[in-house]
Amino acid sequence: MNEEPQDEVDRLVAAWRAERPDLDVEPLQVLSRVSRLAKHLDRARRAAFAEHALEPWEFDVLTALRRAGKPYELSPGALIRATLVTSGTMTNRIDRLAQAGLVRRRPDPEDRRGVLVSLTESGLARVDAAFAGLLRREHDLLAGLPLTDQRTLSALLRTLLTPFDS
Amino acid sequence: MNEEPQDEVDRLVAAWRAERPDLDVEPLQVLSRVSRLAKHLDRARRAAFAEHALEPWEFDVLTALRRAGKPYELSPGALIRATLVTSGTMTNRIDRLAQAGLVRRRPDPEDRRGVLVSLTESGLARVDAAFAGLLRREHDLLAGLPLTDQRTLSALLRTLLTPFDS
DNA sequence: GTGTACTGTCTTGACATCGAGATACATATC
């Protein structure tokens, strides 16, 4: 029951148990690890994208368009839902991506309030290269985990995620 | 093999498989879920802290001090390591927390380069209240997962996290 | 059709973060 701590969260939980033995800190075992791992992943992603001169936020938008398939075109609203950012942020992102020549904006012919954003040739090439590089890195990060464990892990995470995505 | 998508990541993976059948996108099943779940958790935490008039970044610093135990005092360097932010960020955070009367700064008597930051009475009360509230919320978020699954999940996450925390 | 509520996008201002560098002090080596 009193094993050696292996990661920062083990130490964190042990510290809380010493300080507040009256509280059930079990949820931290899962949720603090999710948060901390995400923070580390952000850094790893940043490094992977730097090889292709892309910022993480640029990659986020470009991949959303890439996944949409030909003609690689979505509305800002759809991009907002895909990336979980606010509308102000998305406007700003599209502005800068357009300026960098990676995306293009055009009026939506079916809704005069609307706009459609699409990948340029250059944007498509960049995102494909960066995505392949990201997958290589992520594959390495998961190398320590057998495939069956990865499946178990993703299934459990899905259970937690489903309520948010409904 | 062709189940219904249950969360956004299932849809994301399906979209990639349609667009890039040549790539092995399996790593996304785990790592995209970690990132997205962390993003949702950030929002939930923000809401939980708002009840106690605390920002997430304030909570991060205050809990690090709280966990340290009496006299609830750490150096900025120790706080940096605990919170994974840069030194410039931590200076700024301590400034504002001190201004809000939640922490106190004093020179380190043993190292004249150094500073020690400690919780005030008010800071201690606020962080204890906010932490209890957070645990309640996190407990609810995990309600859908039996304890044995939570244990499995945290063990798998620990495996991924250990290389970063070494 | 007219009024009302809703939707989609953009604008603005405030803010927390980062990275690079500056400064002061400490420690190790000779």
Place this chain on the structure above:
DNA sequence: GATATGTATCTCGATGTCAAGACAGTACAC
């Protein structure tokens, strides 16, 4: 004890994000 290297903290400028609100256009009820 002088020099060089390392450590702890802070300063500064740039940047990406958010929240709130503005504005144009759409949809629905009557």
